[in-house]
Amino acid sequence: MSGILGFLKTCVRLVLTGGRAYKAWVAFLLVMIGVGAVAYSKQLDVGLIATNMRDEVSWAFYIGNFTFLVGVAAAAVLLVIPAYVYHWKPIKEVAVLGELLAISALVMCLLFILVDMGRPDRLHHILPLLGTPNWPNSLLAWDALVLNLYLVVNLTLVVYLLYTSYQGKGYDKRIFVPLVLLSIPIAISTHTVTAFLYNGMAARPYWNASILAPRFIASAFCSGPAVMIILFQVLRKTNDLEIKDEAIWKIAELMSYAMFLNLFLLGAELFKEFYSATEHLHYTEYLWLGIGEHRALVPYAWFSLFCSVAAFLLFLVPKTRKNYVTLNLGCLLIWAGVYIEKGMGLIIPGMTPDTLGQIYEYTPTIIEWGIAAGVFGTGFLVFTLLVKVSVPILLGTFRAGPQEGAAAPAAPAGLAAH
Amino acid sequence: MSDRKIPNVLPEGGAPADASRRAFLRTAAAGAAFSGLAGCGVDLEDVFRSHFKELSKDELAKVLAKVEEKNRKRFGRETKVGAEGPIPGVEFGYGLDISRCVGCRRCVYACVEENNQSRETPQVHWIRVLEMEKEHGVDLAHAELYYEAEGVPRPGKFYFPVQCQQCRKPPCVKVCPTQATWKEADGIVVVDYDWCIGCRCCMSGCPYGARYFNWADGVLPAGELNPNQHYLGNRPRPKGVVEKCTFCIQRTRNGRYPACVEVCPVGARKFGNLLDPESEIRRVMETKRVYVFKEELATHPQFYFFYAT
Numbered sequence: 212m213s214g215i216l217g218f219l220k221t222c223v224r225l226v227l228t229g230g231r232a233y234k235a236w237v238a239f240l241l242v243m244i245g246v247g248a249v250a251y252s253k254q255l256d257v258g259l260i261a262t263n264m265r266d267e268v269s270w271a272f273y274i275g276n277f278t279f280l281v282g283v284a285a286a287a288v289l290l291v292i293p294a295y296v297y298h299w300k301p302i303k304e305v306a307v308l309g310e311l312l313a314i315s316a317l318v319m320c321l322l323f324i325l326v327d328m329g330r331p332d333r334l335h336h337i338l339p340l341l342g343t344p345n346w347p348n349s350l351l352a353w354d355a356l357v358l359n360l361y362l363v364v365n366l367t368l369v370v371y372l373l374y375t376s377y378q379g380k381g382y383d384k385r386i387f388v389p390l391v392l393l394s395i396p397i398a399i400s401t402h403t404v405t406a407f408l409y410n411g412m413a414a415r416p417y418w419n420a421s422i423l424a425p426r427f428i429a430s431a432f433c434s435g436p437a438v439m440i441i442l443f444q445v446l447r448k449t450n451d452l453e454i455k456d457e458a459i460w461k462i463a464e465l466m467s468y469a470m471f472l473n474l475f476l477l478g479a480e481l482f483k484e485f486y487s488a489t490e491h492l493h494y495t496e497y498l499w500l501g502i503g504e505h506r507a508l509v510p511y512a513w514f515s516l517f518c519s520v521a522a523f524l525l526f527l528v529p530k531t532r533k534n535y536v537t538l539n540l541g542c543l544l545i546w547a548g549v550y551i552e553k554g555m556g557l558i559i560p561g562m563t564p565d566t567l568g569q570i571y572e573y574t575p576t577i578i579e580w581g582i583a584a585g586v587f588g589t590g591f592l593v594f595t596l597l598v599k600v601s602v603p604i605l606l607g608t609f610r611a612g613p614q615e616g617a618a619a620p621a622a623p624a625g626l627a628a629h
Numbered sequence: 630m631s632d633r634k635i636p637n638v639l640p641e642g643g644a645p646a647d648a649s650r651r652a653f654l655r656t657a658a659a660g661a662a663f664s665g666l667a668g669c670g671v672d673l674e675d676v677f678r679s680h681f682k683e684l685s686k687d688e689l690a691k692v693l694a695k696v697e698e699k700n701r702k703r704f705g706r707e708t709k710v711g712a713e714g715p716i717p718g719v720e721f722g723y724g725l726d727i728s729r730c731v732g733c734r735r736c737v738y739a740c741v742e743e744n745n746q747s748r749e750t751p752q753v754h755w756i757r758v759l760e761m762e763k764e765h766g767v768d769l770a771h772a773e774l775y776y777e778a779e780g781v782p783r784p785g786k787f788y789f790p791v792q793c794q795q796c797r798k799p800p801c802v803k804v805c806p807t808q809a810t811w812k813e814a815d816g817i818v819v820v821d822y823d824w825c826i827g828c829r830c831c832m833s834g835c836p837y838g839a840r841y842f843n844w845a846d847g848v849l850p851a852g853e854l855n856p857n858q859h860y861l862g863n864r865p866r867p868k869g870v871v872e873k874c875t876f877c878i879q880r881t882r883n884g885r886y887p888a889c890v891e892v893c894p895v896g897a898r899k900f901g902n903l904l905d906p907e908s909e910i911r912r913v914m915e916t917k918r919v920y921v922f923k924e925e926l927a928t929h930p931q932f933y934f935f936y937a938t
Contacts, residue, residue, distance in 0.1 A: 257845060258843070258844055258845040258846065258868040258869060259827075259842070259844050259845075259869065260750070260751075260844040260845035262844075264844070265751070265844065266751075266832065266838070266840075266841050266842060267838075269829045269832040269833065269842060270829060270833060324828075327828070327829075328826055328827050328828055328869075329825070329826065329827015329828070329829070329842065329843070329868070329869030329870055329871075330825065330826045330827040330867075330869045330870060331826075332676065333676070333807075333824070333825075333826045333827075334826065335676075336807040336809070336824060336826050337806050337807050337826060342807060343680045343807055343808045343824075344806060344807065344808075345805055345806050345807060345808045348803045348804070349803070349804055349805055349806040349807075349830070350804065350830075351804065351806035351828060351830050352806040352807075355806070408830075409833075411804070412800070412804070412833050412834050413800065413836065413926050414800060414833065414834055414835055414836035414837075414926070415833060490768075490769075490770060493770060561833075562833070564769075564770070565838055566769075566835065566836050566837060566838040567757065567759060567769055567772065567774065567791060567837070567838045568759075568768075568769030568770050568771075568772045569772075569774050569775075569838075
């Protein structure tokens with residue numbers, strides 16, 4: 212037990228020490244969290260009237276962010292699949308970072324669901340034993356299950372790997388490999404179940420299309436790795452972590468295929484809607500062309516399409532894929548493109564016009580932005596702290612000494628600059 | 630603060646009525662993990678209550694008394710909160726004569742008064758009357774909910790009121806993650822406002838826009854409170870939960886008409902027991918041709934539209 216205690220103690224010490232840039236970043240995140248806390252206490256006080264959601268558009272910004280982040284979380288498998296299934300060397304060392312990203316994204320997902328709930332004090336009603344989950348009918352009950360399962364599996368994996376590395380032991384394949392393999396179908400299922408949550412609503416023709424789940428997976432395989440590519444470069448500069456160029460380029464190549472699939476599926480959907488032009492076209496029309504004077508989403512929709520196409524081209528051409536300026540630009544474009552597409556671009560048109568044909572144009576309030584800032588701040592903080600602890604342990608610069616880490620080194624090499 | 634007493638985690642007299650593992654877990658968790666919440670104004674007795682369908686007779690009586698107590702505190706008035714169950718051999722059906730409706734919205738406001746809806750910020754209406762163009766027929770893309778008219782009916786228009794269709798296959802019940810909403814034996818789809826977590830899945834699932842969320846605390850002057858209440862019906866709702874039309878469960882289970890039927894000045898609204906061959910609704914179905922709204926979604930409503938003339 213003293214081993215675990217020592218491990219925890221040194222983790223805390225790692226988190227508390229760092230360079231000026233690190234401290235400024237953490238302080239910035241804490242400010243964001245503070246803003247979120249103030250905004251949320253206001254929302255708790257007056258109710259969800261603090262948002263611009265109304266009966267016509269009853270899910271909006273929070274659920275849009277949730278949907279986007281489920282994609283980011285699921286995308287960890289893009290790194291895990293090649294790394295572990297094919298024993299493909301360059302990615303293997305860094306796949307664990309994908310899992311850290313998944314954990315942080317899941318924290319944000321669960322927080323976005325929590326802040327969207329009218330009665331967070333009754334959260335336990337959805338839990339088995341304590342509450343009455345509506346299995347197997349309710350997709351939200353399933354979603355809560357798979358998201359939490361994915362979180363637990365990822366946490367177990369990461370903690371196990373870090374703890375064994377910390378002790379200077381190799382990990383036990385009989386524990387590690389099955390867990391990794393298990394995490395792959397769970398990752399896919401989290402995203403599929405989330406897609407089904409919308410997909411299953413016959414009342415909302417915009418969502419009630421079988422292409423929804425495949426598009427979710429395709430766009431997730433773009434947005435998640437985009438974060439990783441940027442992160443790898445930061446870690447490479449600030450640590451001795453060896454991440455080869457070819458690993459980064461390979462991920463970028465996979466992303467271009469995923470983006471092609473995403474754009475193809477989008478095209479298939481747009482063709483079906485516009486060519487058949489049934490009454491179901493209204494929702495697609497609202498997003499891309501606007502209905503009458505209601506055009507709130509139109510510029511965003513086209514901007515998102517532009518970002519996605521531009522990123523696809525940048526990642527497809529080997530020359531721009533291997534140039535770090537254009538590569539990073541592509542990552543930013545993908546983030547912007549998918550964030551709009553899987554966030555507001557998915558949720559809002561699903562509910563505009565509403566089921567009785569009425570149009571309520573939704574835009575988030577300051578409170579909603581504030582709460583979202585708090586959730587993102589929390590997620591980034593979790594991610595920052597996890598990376599701060601993990602990298603030196605993975606590098607082996609931070610290990611239990613002969614006295615079980617009692618005399619841990621003051622600061623791991625390279626981290627001061629981080 | 631006197632209402633925030635320490636919770637009675639076990640009912641008086643020993644074992645819980647539904648001596649299940651769930652109840653035990655609730656009890657254990659009540660004692661341990663959440664004890665700090667009591668100080669934050671969260672009523673633990675509510676937090677660790679059982680699902681409505683699992684309540685014993687005594688527990689139900691306690692729950693109802695508590696609602697009456699809350700009403701007394703909030704409105705300073707005595708109320709009678711019942712929980713009458715479905716009457717055996719009764720399955721409610723509703724008929725709406727499109728050719729008669731004149732779009733006066735009297736049903737909308739009679740419903741608001743009967744069912745204790747919030748009067749403002751935001752106003753909640755369980756019935757929504759759509760003004761449609763005769764030229765287009767029932768076409769939602771050409772429907773206007775917020776029509777303002779000097780007089781109705783207006784030339785070239787007809788009126789199409791929409792409320793909960795009490796579906797036989799209700800999508801809202803299917804998607805609810807906590808079983809906080811369900812269909813009763815007499816066909817009424819109800820919500821337990823004390824079980825709903827406010828996730829609003831049901832609002833996404835309902836094809837009729839018939840579910841409404843309490844975005845804020847309802848505004849309901851004490852003088853306008855309807856004191857005859859049903860636990861699953863018109864009792865005042867807390868903020869953060871979903872509500873909907875219940876065919877005036879507090880009336881219809883006691884042999885009365887829903888308020889909207891009673892108030893309709895042109896007799897466009899018919900109501901009765903689908904299992905009774907002599908009922909008004911059965912007569913409508915025998916002598917007129919009825920249809921249901923959005924039949925392609927196969928929700929199989931217990932609410933029928935017809936054109937009598």
